[in-house]
Amino acid sequence: MKLFSLPASPFAARCRMMIYAKNLPVDIVEPPGGLGSETYEAINPLRKVPALDTGEGVIPESDTILExxxxxxxxxxxxxxKALHRSKARLLARIADLYVMEPMFPLFMLMRSERPDKDAVAKQLDKIDWGLRTLDWYLDNKHGFAVGTHLSKADCALVPTLVYVTEMLPKFGKDKPLAFRDKLAAYWDGIQNDPHAARVISEIREGMQRMAAARAQQ
Structure with a gap:
């Protein structure tokens, strides 16, 4: 079994975190030829990561792969x-996708501008802050995990998301992006001690550094 992944991808990181936590026999490789290559398109027509080659077929999209x-x-x-906790795990992942990561993507494009539109930046930051407030509301964290008593799919979704929140938002003046989000801040402080989370966090940060270095050479 083989996972096509890139270190900085928050969605591929979710799958890697589950693979590490379960100690699965899955090889983790980068897309052959790169995301836009014909070689990778022949494997995954979506031309995105992650994608899982099961040996019987290729499964795209992180949530589908996790399932x-x-x-x-x-x-x-x-x-x-518990059924309620399973439902909440899906909800937290959904909130992270729609209300934190989705409004963050335009910031990546704004970063490339010498003079980013301040109003556009403020609009996206407000959306992200609303998403973080909502995550804080629904987060459990009674036992150091997003929901329940052990690591779950919710943690696999939240950890990569919070790496991007804490790494990206300070570049736009939000030095303390988790301020006033007490449960979320406490969760982030604690989950970084989990070895599987720590491994993924390190991989994402290294991947982000690689991307920044590549942009600087362009």
Whole structure:
């Protein structure tokens, strides 16, 4: 089994975190020829990461991959035991996708401008802050995890998201992006001690540094 991944991708990082937590026999490789190559398009027509080659077919999209891995390798389970917690895990991942990561993508483009539009930046920051407030509202963190008593799919989604929040927003003047989000800030402080989370955090940061270095050479 093979996961096509890039270190800086927050969505591929979700899959890597589950693979590490379950200690799965999955090779992690970069897309052959790069994301836009014909070689990779022949593997995954979406030309995105992650994509999982199961040996029987290729599965794109991180949430679909996480579901497959959980079904195929049910132990140790990263699904919370209670139905309410399973629902909340899906909700937290959805909020992270739609209301934190999605409004963050325009900031990447604004970063490339010598004089970013201040109003455009402020608009996206407000959207992200609303998403963080909502995450803070629904977050459990009673046992150091997003929901329940052990690492789950929710943590796999939130950890990469919060790497981007804490690394990117200070570049736009939000020096303390988790200020006044007490549960979320406490969760972030604690989850970084988890070895699987720490590994993914390090990989993303190294990937971001590689991307920044590549842009500087252009």
């Amino acid at each position: 497959y891995l959980e079904d195929h390798y049910p132990e140790p389970s990263l699904r919370p035991e």
